[in-house]
Amino acid sequence: MEELDLTTREGRFKHFGSVEPVKGTKPTEKAEMADLQNSKKDFLFAVESVGINNLSYPVVIGDFQSVGNFELATSLRREEKGVNMSRLLEALETENRNGVRLDFATLEQVLKVLRDRMRQENAEVTADGKWYFSKPSPGTNLHGMAHADVKYSLALDEGGLTRKQFGMTAMVTTLCPCSKEISEYSAHNQRGYVKVLIDVDPGADLPENHKEIVYELLEINASSQLYPILKRTDEKMVTERAYENPRFVEDLIRLIAYDIAELDWVKGFELECRNEESIHQHDAFSRMKHQK
Incomplete structure (x- = not known):
């Protein structure tokens, strides 16, 4: 048996089972290698x-x-x-x-x-990627880093673009109208997720601030927005705004759909709203498609 020097890496490798490379017979130069991808026949x-x-x-x-x-x-x-x-x-x-x-x-x-x-x-x-941007608190104007998920999707053939889509998923606050109506005080609220995938008109001028436009429409129709930094005065504004603007997922999706449909660079869209219900073990959702 070969005596191995375990003070060397080569010796330790062999001790743990490594072997010398096998002398191959196949070509090592690219020009001599078979190019299977470029095979031509009826597949x-x-x-x-x-x-x-x-x-x-x-x-x-x-x-x-x-x-x-x-x-x-x-x-x-x-x-x-x-x-x-x-x-x-x-x-x-x-x-x-x-x-x-x-x-x-x-x-x-x-x-x-x-x-x-x-x-x-x-x-x-x-x-897909996560879009980061600075967002101020509603009252104290303290800036922090907020984020939303964005998607860009394109398809191209010899005649030009055949698919041009922009998508966004943003988080919002929703407060239950039913809970507010039947309760003596308070109402349950939760974090909601709004997801939109827009078919962009290839012939229209897409605004440079299209991300900001879509983000605002997703948020403004919710009970309230989410913020990275909130002081007590900010928190009071956020919770009271939510109480003043109760939304079912059905309400939210219809309000957002109206605003998205009004954009002149939008051909159609898919929209989904989902609430992580705070008093149930399940989520609530609404989903729709619209073509102009």
């Missing part, structure tokens, strides 16, 4: 989307760096076996400036690079 079906998802990648949303979750894909012709997955990330890297700016203009450029490098008719990208 039975064209594929609508193939790519990568659950990709964590640094992004810039508004004024702050954040973390995005990406899905990148292209179509695949019937006569082609596969796509070169590394090119998906290479296309994203072309817009990396200490993070990819999460907006429509940047992601459309990624798609154009992707479709060109993959030599496919269609390409698509969806990216």
Whole structure:
């Protein structure tokens, strides 16, 4: 048995079972390697989307760096076996400036690079991230960092954009109208979640502050807003506003839908409101779709 020097890393590795590399027979130079993805024959079906998802990648949303979750894909012709997955990330890297700016203009450029490098008719990208922004308390005007989740989704073919969507999920306060009506005093309230996915009109001018516009519409229709910092005078304002504006989830979704439908750059939307009920073990929700 070979005597091993356990004072060296090589010796310790062998002691724990590591072995020498096997001398292979397959090529090591790229030019000599088989390229299975580029095989050409009848593979039975064209594929609508193939790519990568659950990709964590640094992004810039508004004024702050954040973390995005990406899905990148292209179509695949019937006569082609596969796509070169590394090119998906290479296309994203072309817009990396200490993070990819999460907006429509940047992601459309990624798609154009992707479709060109993959030599496919269609390409698509969806990216989610947490948007951070400074928000003042309602009375004392003390600023703290608030956040909402945003989504951008684009699809592109040879004729241009076929999908352009903006989504947001924000947290609000809701106070139960029924509880207020039947109780001698007080009313139960809870944190609510409002989620909207908007079909953006590709031909319309999208306001630069579209995130702020949508966030305000989600919040203003709720019983009250959430704030990162509240002093006692602020807390009094927040709780009293909630009491003055009771909302069922059905009320909330209808009020928000009206305001979203009024935006001239919106073609349609999906909307969901969900309350984490404070006096039940279940949640309450309402959901709707609308096309203009």
